[in-house]
Amino acid sequence: MGAGMGGQSPRRRADARRNEKALLDAAAEVFVGAGVNAPVRDIATRAGVGTGTIYRHFPTRADLIIAVYRHQVEACAEAGPALLASSDTPYAALAHWIDRFVDFLVTKHGLAAVLRSDDAGFDALHASFLDRLVPVCARLLDAAAAAGEVRSDLEAYELMRAVGNLCIGAEDDPRYDARRLVGLLVAGLRPSP
Amino acid sequence: MGAGMGGQSPRRRADARRNEKALLDAAAEVFVGAGVNAPVRDIATRAGVGTGTIYRHFPTRADLIIAVYRHQVEACAEAGPALLASSDTPYAALAHWIDRFVDFLVTKHGLAAVLRSDDAGFDALHASFLDRLVPVCARLLDAAAAAGEVRSDLEAYELMRAVGNLCIGAEDDPRYDARRLVGLLVAGLRPSP
Amino acid sequence: MGAGMGGQSPRRRADARRNEKALLDAAAEVFVGAGVNAPVRDIATRAGVGTGTIYRHFPTRADLIIAVYRHQVEACAEAGPALLASSDTPYAALAHWIDRFVDFLVTKHGLAAVLRSDDAGFDALHASFLDRLVPVCARLLDAAAAAGEVRSDLEAYELMRAVGNLCIGAEDDPRYDARRLVGLLVAGLRPSP
Amino acid sequence: MGAGMGGQSPRRRADARRNEKALLDAAAEVFVGAGVNAPVRDIATRAGVGTGTIYRHFPTRADLIIAVYRHQVEACAEAGPALLASSDTPYAALAHWIDRFVDFLVTKHGLAAVLRSDDAGFDALHASFLDRLVPVCARLLDAAAAAGEVRSDLEAYELMRAVGNLCIGAEDDPRYDARRLVGLLVAGLRPSP
DNA sequence: GATGAATGAGCCTTCATTCAT
DNA sequence: TATGAATGAAGGCTCATTCAT
Incomplete structure (x- = not known):
């Protein structure tokens, strides 16, 4: 824990970036099928993440x-x-x-x-x-x-x-x-x- | 006959027609502002009628x-x-x-x-x-x-x-x-x- | 109009009674098909009267x-x-x-x-x-x-x-x-x- | 692993399960009083939850x-x-x-x-x-x-x-x-x- | 008296968004 | 950070009941 505040940042970044990528891919797919106003949950489900994660990465x-x-x-x-x-x-x-x-x-x-x-x-x-x-x-x-x-x-x-x-x-x-x-x-x- | 009003069968229509007119006007206005998918309630409110009235006149x-x-x-x-x-x-x-x-x-x-x-x-x-x-x-x-x-x-x-x-x-x-x-x-x- | 206030009573009665009979028959039929809680309007429609007429004859x-x-x-x-x-x-x-x-x-x-x-x-x-x-x-x-x-x-x-x-x-x-x-x-x- | 919490995957369930229990209790009580067709809102209110929560737990x-x-x-x-x-x-x-x-x-x-x-x-x-x-x-x-x-x-x-x-x-x-x-x-x- | 138009409460259901864990 | 449970506003629709004509 304490060990992390400094050097973990890149690691987290890698994690988050991967997650973000999954989200973008999922959103792109859902958008194609259901339009850009598709339910947030559908996107989250397809990305395999929780809805909260979407809001963290993309507030709006x-x-x-x-x-x-x-x-x-x-x-x-x-x-x-x-x-x-x-x-x-x-x-x-x-x-x-x-x-x-x-x-x-x-x-x-x-x-x-x-x-x-x-x-x-x-x-x-x-x-x-x-x-x-x-x-x-x-x-x-x-x-x-x-x-x-x-x-x-x-x-x-x-x-x-x-x-x-x-x-x-x-x-x-x-x-x-x-x-x-x-x-x-x-x-x-x-x-x- | 009994009522002595002659052949005025489309009587209540006067009322309803006026109301229908109000509805159409209201809907037209609301459509301009909020699109043709505006909430039924909004149209009813602007027309000064209940929602049921809209459904009576326009089922869909x-x-x-x-x-x-x-x-x-x-x-x-x-x-x-x-x-x-x-x-x-x-x-x-x-x-x-x-x-x-x-x-x-x-x-x-x-x-x-x-x-x-x-x-x-x-x-x-x-x-x-x-x-x-x-x-x-x-x-x-x-x-x-x-x-x-x-x-x-x-x-x-x-x-x-x-x-x-x-x-x-x-x-x-x-x-x-x-x-x-x-x-x-x-x-x-x-x-x- | 003026001529009616007295002797029309029996006449109305005949009219109303016929109407009430139609209502009872219609209600009985609707009850069989849709239960005794069937929509009032269905009964009125089958009886060929307005809903108001039902309420006049049968307040509840x-x-x-x-x-x-x-x-x-x-x-x-x-x-x-x-x-x-x-x-x-x-x-x-x-x-x-x-x-x-x-x-x-x-x-x-x-x-x-x-x-x-x-x-x-x-x-x-x-x-x-x-x-x-x-x-x-x-x-x-x-x-x-x-x-x-x-x-x-x-x-x-x-x-x-x-x-x-x-x-x-x-x-x-x-x-x-x-x-x-x-x-x-x-x-x-x-x-x- | 990363979070160091071990195999506690059914964690949030503690919360949800408690809630589900409250829902079932509330529903049972409401059912007694108003029948099993009681409004969803009544059940939600008595359970102290939103209506959506009921639908989450019990789709129908x-x-x-x-x-x-x-x-x-x-x-x-x-x-x-x-x-x-x-x-x-x-x-x-x-x-x-x-x-x-x-x-x-x-x-x-x-x-x-x-x-x-x-x-x-x-x-x-x-x-x-x-x-x-x-x-x-x-x-x-x-x-x-x-x-x-x-x-x-x-x-x-x-x-x-x-x-x-x-x-x-x-x-x-x-x-x-x-x-x-x-x-x-x-x-x-x-x-x- | 009769009519049926109008009303609006009431129900269901969906979904964006928040927040405890 | 990530999760997904919870919330509750919104909106559609139905029907009992009232009331102007």
Whole structure:
């Protein structure tokens, strides 16, 4: 006991980190099946931990959702500059990047919906996602606008919201192809002739 | 006869109808603020009636939602052929009609969301809304496609879903203009050059 | 209107009586199917009247139940002396009479149960039934006891309660024959050898 | 290991078990006063717990009822063979055992009634009670019949139902002595001379 | 008198969140 | 720290009973 106060920290950390990982995996799975508002207990059960443990690691549901998707958001953000560098035109980069964003959202049952919830508890979530991605999108949009490939009167924030919205409910309606509709929207960005 | 009031069998209806009206108004208001899944009690309270009264008039939530929006759905449906007749081109008619649909949805917090719920209890709702509007939209879309004004590979159902989705959350985000984004989507329907 | 205050009374009476008859018939039918605690509205619906009409005629449920079975209780009561006069022995009269009582109860879904409810609202019901039948039973029991055919230490009230209890639930359990069990009980009344 | 507490995995159970006991006691008391269909809240209140706690321990009402009476049912079942071994005659054993069963039922307001409910939700309850006791009774009955002490044409199930019925309402009617009436019924089992 | 609309208490059940162990 | 038991607010729904028409 007394021996621990100093050197145990890394050990605990290892323990806790493993637990946190299990939680994130479990949450991700449950989210896919039952949406990001799935009962806390379901997540705890699947992770094999108590509900209290979830609250310890993620005080609010927003914290959990943020954590679950952090890596993917990060990867998406990082893809922006890369695509800009490797694509033929800024517009192509924008289109590809949007497509990637759609990939991300479409498999996250309920994520798109909660992303646009006005529930106060989700402010942190909105911030986390949009703050990270909007600037990336803005840079792509600006580049395309600068190249005259798209109209220049649209904010990145608005575009991302729109893409997010178009992805809502896409996973459980075979007659609705979110990717395709987002494609139409992006096509609509072209300057009118 | 005995009462001497003649053939006024739908008498009590005066009362009930007034009450039903109050209920529909209250529900519409509550729906705007808290979505179409707002607690029955809240609606009852705002209408100044007991909860039982809601169940008497609208046995299921779907019944209530349908009733709340029936008139607007009907008006929207009827506007389709009219616009087709009065517009310069089928595309203009389509664009106008979509705009009208947006008008309808934008103030209905949560309506778009429930419209795409897969909950079995909402079947009647889907039928009532989509069955009525999709054919109207299809006719406009077909006309525009026949005139070569839009691509011909999109179903009306999918388009309406997309428009519906783009309207989600529009009312409480000043940085997001659903009408405008729908405009971009409709612009994207143009055949590629 | 003015013309009515006097001579209409008999007319109303005819009307009301017809209505009351419809109510009693409807209640009897519903009671058979759903027990004597069936929803008031079900009875009103089957009778083709409003719920208010039931309350006008029968302020409490006990009043309704009493009225529904009044004739049969009366007939049962009157059968007592008749059986005593026509049977070979007082015991035979008692056995027959009890059997008749069982006939009455067994087809009244839930009646036996409510007869022994301790709900304060059923006091009038208990009084109505037991006050009328217990003396009849007592006379038969006394006669049999006087003839030395049964033990003399049992009250009629207690016997009737027992018979009533044995009839509870008889109608919906094919493995339980209330009549037969009552027969065993009555056999048990015989003085021990 | 890490916590150094050794193999105390069933630790929290101390707490929960105490609580469960309180629940069972409370339920038993409430059942006596208001029947086994008493509101969940009443039971929770008397136990001094939240309603959720009841649902945690006993997901269905049948589970709760079964648990409340499990020990007594078991004890009653085990008394059968013992009485058969220790009594002078099988009939005496049967009579004693029935008496014991009456002891059990007489204070359980509503139990007898629910035991004979045909509600699907009570299947587990029926199984738990009747499946356990009917065979015990059958053995006693058979032994007595084999000894020529009682008639042999009655099923144990029917007898137990009858005894159960005779016990209904016994606790709150000073003029009705269930034990005595059951005695008469059992006396009626004797073969007719 | 009759009607049935309205009321609202009352019950069940779920689940986020806290907290003793 | 981790656990999961306990809590209790919420919300859905039913029905006895009242009362305006």
